[in-house]
Amino acid sequence: MMVGNIQVSSTEQTGSEFTFSVELPSSSEAVEAKPEAERWPDARLTDGQTVQTFVVDDVETNHDLLTRMLGRIAVTVDTVDNGRRAVEAVHPDHDIIFMDIRMPEMSGTEALERIHEQHGADRYKIVAVTASAFEHQRRAFLEMGFDGFIDKPVSMRGVVSTTTELLDLDMDFVGWNGEAGDVERSWTYLTIPADLHESLMAAVDELRITDLRRYVDALEELGEREGLAAQLRELSAGCDVEAIRKVVSGLGVAKHT
Incomplete structure (x- = not known):
């Protein structure tokens, strides 16, 4: 029998959130990490393009990871650790904002509303960074006014594709070092x-x-x-x-x- 606990948090007309924790034995098998070259695409902004990004996340490891990823494609990154500071610190040079949803003091959704109120809904591209994987939750973020979303744990591919698509950027892909995706279905009849x-x-x-x-x-x-x-x-x-x-x-x- 596993040792752990389950918690339920319910909000009327919104739904319920279930969280749980369990104690598991340590694994005796080592997990070999993929080499760095297999996990990062060799991609950078083309010459003449500049992008200023703004990362908002209360967890230091999260915004450090996003900062590293964005730095690899040659964009400039500013960071703050909650929504309130994001509202105070956003400035005209920012092109795109990566906004964590759950943060202390002010959530990402409230920060989005404040930024839209102060600067207009079209001034900044704002991306929700969330662990919510269900399609209806993703649609809800877009309906709130977010321009896109990336899932946690964030991936380099997600960061590159979201940034280039929302800002209509051109990238120099010198080469993709990861494995090409498996093409499971044949479309040769089309x-x-x-x-x-x-x-x-x-x-x-x-x-x-x-x-x-x-x-x-x-x-x-x-x-x-x-x-x-x-x-x-x-x-x-x-x-x-x-x-x-x-x-x-x-x-x-x-x-x-």
Whole structure:
């Protein structure tokens, strides 16, 4: 029998939150961490682009990790440790704010509301940083006014894709050092227009992730290709260029639609 406890916190018309803790024996097996080269993409802002980010998180290890990740793509980072200080410290040079949701003194959602009240809803791109993984919770954050979200534990791929997409940035991907995602489903029976196929391949070859996402949207509008578009969108969110190339190169090309 495990030793532990369960706690329940309920709010009327909102729902219940269940938390638990258990005591587990220490593992006798060592877990080998992946080498750094396997976990980080070699990506940086293209020359001439500058980005100022603002990280808001009360846990030091969390904002230190985000600061390291953002620093690797050559953006400038400011940090504070709660929502109240974020409202006080945000300034015109900030382009995007990574906002933790649960913080003391002032939550991320309240800080979002204050920043919108003071500066307008369109002034800053604000990203919710949350452990909430359910789709309805993610939709709720977008309805609150967040421009995007990244899951905890944060990943380099999530940080890169969110930043580039929201700010419409171009990145120099010198190479992806991780393993290309497995392409489990074959789409070779599908055909797409020749000009769209050419545009997709060019975007992959030149590592233009923003353009790639635009072409994927066009692909979805053709109909009967929603599954293909969904997979390409997932791969592009992870900047998995080689997997995208494998999928696109296997598609049939139609001269007329």
